[in-house]
Amino acid sequence: xxxWYAICDALPLDILxxxxxxxxFLAVLLMTPLFxxxxxxxxxxxxxxxxxxxxxxxxTGIAIGAIFGIASPTWVxxxxxxxFALLFSYVRHRSNQAADTLIGVFSSTAVALGxxxxxxxxxxxxxxxxxxxxxxxxxTPGEIGILGLILLAVVIFWVLFSNKMSLSSIHPQLASxxxxxVGITQAVFTTAIAIVVTLAISWxxxxxxxxxxxxxxxxxxxxxxxxxxxxxxxxxxxxxSGIAGLVLSYFLGVSAGASISLVMALFFxxxxxxxxxxx
Amino acid sequence: MNIGxxxxxxxxxxxxxxxxxxxxxxNETILEKINLHAHCGELVALIGPNGAGKSTLIKSIxxxxxxxxxxxxxxxGQRNRKMKIGYVPQSPVFDPxxxxxxxxxxxxxxxxRPVFLGAxxxxxxxxxxxxxxxxxxxxxxxxxxTLSGGELQRVLLALALEPIPNILILDEPLSGVDVExxxxxxxxxxxxxxxxxxxxxxxxxxxxMLDRYADQVVLIDRGIICQGxxxxxxxxxxxxxxxxxxxxxx
Numbered sequence: 001x002x003x004w005y006a007i008c009d010a011l012p013l014d015i016l017x018x019x020x021x022x023x024x025f026l027a028v029l030l031m032t033p034l035f036x037x038x039x040x041x042x043x044x045x046x047x048x049x050x051x052x053x054x055x056x057x058x059x060t061g062i063a064i065g066a067i068f069g070i071a072s073p074t075w076v077x078x079x080x081x082x083x084f085a086l087l088f089s090y091v092r093h094r095s096n097q098a099a100d101t102l103i104g105v106f107s108s109t110a111v112a113l114g115x116x117x118x119x120x121x122x123x124x125x126x127x128x129x130x131x132x133x134x135x136x137x138x139x140t141p142g143e144i145g146i147l148g149l150i151l152l153a154v155v156i157f158w159v160l161f162s163n164k165m166s167l168s169s170i171h172p173q174l175a176s177x178x179x180x181x182v183g184i185t186q187a188v189f190t191t192a193i194a195i196v197v198t199l200a201i202s203w204x205x206x207x208x209x210x211x212x213x214x215x216x217x218x219x220x221x222x223x224x225x226x227x228x229x230x231x232x233x234x235x236x237x238x239x240x241s242g243i244a245g246l247v248l249s250y251f252l253g254v255s256a257g258a259s260i261s262l263v264m265a266l267f268f269x270x271x272x273x274x275x276x277x278x279x
Numbered sequence: 280m281n282i283g284x285x286x287x288x289x290x291x292x293x294x295x296x297x298x299x300x301x302x303x304x305x306n307e308t309i310l311e312k313i314n315l316h317a318h319c320g321e322l323v324a325l326i327g328p329n330g331a332g333k334s335t336l337i338k339s340i341x342x343x344x345x346x347x348x349x350x351x352x353x354x355x356g357q358r359n360r361k362m363k364i365g366y367v368p369q370s371p372v373f374d375p376x377x378x379x380x381x382x383x384x385x386x387x388x389x390x391x392r393p394v395f396l397g398a399x400x401x402x403x404x405x406x407x408x409x410x411x412x413x414x415x416x417x418x419x420x421x422x423x424x425t426l427s428g429g430e431l432q433r434v435l436l437a438l439a440l441e442p443i444p445n446i447l448i449l450d451e452p453l454s455g456v457d458v459e460x461x462x463x464x465x466x467x468x469x470x471x472x473x474x475x476x477x478x479x480x481x482x483x484x485x486x487x488m489l490d491r492y493a494d495q496v497v498l499i500d501r502g503i504i505c506q507g508x509x510x511x512x513x514x515x516x517x518x519x520x521x522x523x524x525x526x527x528x529x
Contacts (some may be wrong), residue, residue, distance in 0.1 A: 040395075044377075158395070159393050162393045162394055162395055163386065163387045163388075163390065163393060163394050164387075166379070166383070166387045166394055167384075167387040167388060170373075170377075170379055170384065170387065170423070171368060171371055173368045174366070174368050174388075174435075174438075176343060177341055177343070177364075177366040177368070178388055220378070221376060221378055224378035225378060225380065225420075225422060226378060226379070226380040226382065226383050226397070226420075226422070227378060227379055227380070227383040227386075227394050227395055227397075228383075228394075228395055228396065228397040230378040230395075231395035232395075
């Protein structure tokens with residue numbers, strides 16, 4: 001981290017004067033490409049609502065962790081989200097209900113359970129507020145290390161599995177006729193989303209987390225002509241929005257997560273105007 | 280009914296053999312007593328009303344469905360040859376906004392290099408060679424959601440022909456394709472089976488083309504109820520009984 005601090009100090013930017021801003025800046029540089037990458041597959045796989053539901057289940061996991069007095073409830077939340085994600089996949093494959101109905105069922109149950117546990121025995125809900133709004137400025141060097149490792153893991157995962165995942169979402173039957181285990185591929189990706197969403201919740205907040213999971217991919221989809229452009233644009237949009245949002249939040253004194261989301265939304269609006277039409 | 284009476288005997292040509300195949304899902308019998316031989320170079324059309332079990336039979340051959348009975352493939356002079364299957368799924372409707380090009384689709388299926396890096400020069404060359412088999416080189420950069428029904432079928436066909444299979448299976452290749460497209464697709468299939476000596480198994484609801492292109496037509500309704508040359512089957516009592524009773528695209 002000291003190397004990073006030295007680099008920041010060498011830059012003639014007032015905004016990077018405080019250590020918490022240096023931390024937040026590095027976290028944004030690691031987190032936004034991660035969201036950009038995941039977003040491509042979430043949008044292609046029509047999983048936007050699903051990743052939202054996972055955010056809710058992460059909150060429940062955090063409440064469970066807190067009630068049992070576990071020092072860092074995040075890991076309980078990760079385990080709960082992964083369990084929730086796999087349970088959802090299992091039920092979806094065996095139910096004749098539409099996916100959005102099932103997401104509604106799971107999402108509302110998770111939130112209800114989370115609030116139930118959090119307020120059990122007359123406890124106050126206030127201490128959970130930080131998970132709703134999130135605060136990237138509170139990110140610690142240790143957490144940045146974890147973020148870096150997750151980014152590395154997701155990039156490796158992408159290099160190894162993006163062909164199979166893309167084919168599975170483009171045409172599941174064709175994928176399975178070419179030897180791709182569609183069910184396993186989807187379950188692994190689902191678990192990956194669960195882990196990323198849950199870890200990011202304390203920095204970005206449950207209420208706006210999903211916009212970061214959906215907007216980069218949705219923006220890129222408006223203008224990309226092939227999968228290479230789709231991935232590239234999504235990661236670049238996410239990165240630029242992250243930096244611009246953080247700077248904006250510094251000068252306006254607003255939540256960083258919210259301003260990053262709004263910059264992304266602005267990019268979406270612009271890309272919509274330039275969207276590809278027909279061939 | 281004489282089974283496998285077309286396209287030469289099993290002794291002289293490679294052959295896909297389906298013997299006494301049955302499929303049960305729960306307590307319901309979906310297929311029973313299916314016996315079918317498809318020789319190399321032969322085009323076999325599977326016809327039948329909706330829900331007759333055509334798709335289940337295809338899934339069984341693809342190994343995606345549990346079944347009883349035997350599915351085997353033999354080549355004269357070679358024992359236990361593993362059959363390579365090329366599969367063209369029923370034409371899906373892609374979202375015109377999908378940022379997936381034809382080249383991307385090939386890369387996902389054929390390349391180990393991650394698709395988000397784009398196709399290598401060598402891969403692009405291979406894709407062009409594959410597309411040339413269906414006269415579709417100009418489609419390589421098009422997005423799959425913008426292809427017409429006929430173009431999409433050709434792309435999926437080119438994909439199924441790499442590597443060249445022993446058996447080519449097509450699920451309703453003529454649905455969603457205009458008359459001109461149908462003609463050129465059947466013409467192409469005819470050319471492919473002769474050039475590569477492979478057998479083609481296709482399901483269809485369009486009977487107009489069968490007389491000219493199919494060697495064998497198999498009418499399925501849970502079991503095989505009629506089998507033979509297109510003329511024999513299309514003029515059979517069984518054919519009229521099935522399609523006039525249930526109404527299935529005549």
